Amino acid sequence: xxxxxxxxxxxxxxxxxxxxxxxxxxxxxxxxxxxxxxxxxxxxxxxxxxxxxxxxxxxxxxxxxxxxxxxxxxxxxxxxxxxxxxxxxxxxxxxxxxxxxxxxxxxxxxxxxxxxx
Amino acid sequence: xxxxxxxxxxxxxxxxxxxxxxxxxxxxxxxxxxxxxxxxxxxxxxxxxxxxxxxxxxxxxxxxxxxxxxxxxxxxxxxxxxxxxxxxxxxxxxxxxxxxxxxxxxxxxxxxxxxxxxxxxxxxxxxxxxxxxxxxxxxxxxxxxxxxxxxxxxxxxxxxxxxxxxxxxxxxxxxxxxxxxxxxxxxxxxxxxxxxxxxxxxxxxxxxxxxxxxxxxxxxxx
Numbered sequence: 001x002x003x004x005x006x007x008x009x010x011x012x013x014x015x016x017x018x019x020x021x022x023x024x025x026x027x028x029x030x031x032x033x034x035x036x037x038x039x040x041x042x043x044x045x046x047x048x049x050x051x052x053x054x055x056x057x058x059x060x061x062x063x064x065x066x067x068x069x070x071x072x073x074x075x076x077x078x079x080x081x082x083x084x085x086x087x088x089x090x091x092x093x094x095x096x097x098x099x100x101x102x103x104x105x106x107x108x109x110x111x112x113x114x115x116x117x
Numbered sequence: 118x119x120x121x122x123x124x125x126x127x128x129x130x131x132x133x134x135x136x137x138x139x140x141x142x143x144x145x146x147x148x149x150x151x152x153x154x155x156x157x158x159x160x161x162x163x164x165x166x167x168x169x170x171x172x173x174x175x176x177x178x179x180x181x182x183x184x185x186x187x188x189x190x191x192x193x194x195x196x197x198x199x200x201x202x203x204x205x206x207x208x209x210x211x212x213x214x215x216x217x218x219x220x221x222x223x224x225x226x227x228x229x230x231x232x233x234x235x236x237x238x239x240x241x242x243x244x245x246x247x248x249x250x251x252x253x254x255x256x257x258x259x260x261x262x263x264x265x266x267x268x269x270x271x272x273x274x275x276x277x278x279x280x281x282x283x284x285x286x287x288x289x290x291x292x293x294x295x296x297x298x299x300x301x302x303x304x305x306x307x308x309x310x311x312x313x314x315x316x317x318x319x320x321x322x323x324x325x326x327x328x329x330x331x332x333x334x335x336x337x338x339x
Binding site: 024089 | 119120121122123124125126127128129130131133211212213243244246247248269271272273276301302304305306307308309
């Protein structure tokens with residue numbers, strides 16, 4: 001639902017970095033998006049096509065890599081993957097802690113890199 | 118012919134907002150002001166819950182409210198009737214508030230020198246969860262008629278909230294809403310989330326919400 005302002009931000013940041021690197025064209029934008037984010041890739045692409053027209057990012061390919069959920073156990077400092085589809089609460093496989101857990105991956109929304117010429 | 122180059126960017130798309138939000142949080146803490154971001158679906162009972170919280174809070178705590186509405190001032194009028202200083206932000210179609218909009222809203226309400234400011238975010242379980250408003254605590258309300266399956270459908274909002282208020286429990290008998298199931302599902306995405314069942318209609322449970330907030334205010338004052 002808020003894909004449009006976010007897409008604007010992606011375009012702005014990509015053009016900013018491209019210009020600093022004297023690019024004539026942006027060919028790809030690589031994004032890292034956490035599994036917990038509700039961003040709809042379809043709309044991201046749709047809006048991007050629309051707002052990038054007449055810029056050096058027109059026709060750039062948005063490549064999205066989803067980041068898995070990862071928990072940090074604050075009891076024994078073990079890191080483990082979460083499963084979005086499981087209906088069981090997370091539990092540290094090492095010390096069985098179920099409460100003192102911190103989400104360290106899964107909420108990302110990062111422009112990792114851009115491919116330019 | 119130019120060669121293809123891959124440039125590292127490593128920039129959070131929301132980093133500008135995150136920075137503003139974190140600065141705001143610090144600033145308010147230094148002024149002993151506690152900011153709460155209240156999120157829920159339309160009709161979950163945000164406005165009536167804020168009124169109940171106000172009634173149950175220790176009388177020494179000065180409360181102010183920032184109302185975010187797409188295009189109306191109905192909620193702000195209700196607050197004014199109850200003598201709660203309120204500023205109405207018109208989000209003009211925006212689905213969420215960000216730190217910048219909150220900063221604008223605060224300019225108005227800080228004139229009343231409040232100890233506690235509650236943001237009534239736009240009614241929506243998706244977008245508000247993505248944007249840090251600068252609040253010290255995120256609280257959400259889920260009402261019984263919405264169903265106990267919401268943590269499965271909107272995991273992000275449950276993962277960013279410290280407190281989950283379950284409203285309209287006066288009508289729980291009429292539905293197949295299961296509080297235990299809800300708790301299990303909410304804790305799956307956020308093991309630390311606290312849950313308080315309430316009814317804004319009868320007022321039940323709001324003394325617990327008020328004391329939860331009072332403890333937070335005590336903490337920020339150190």
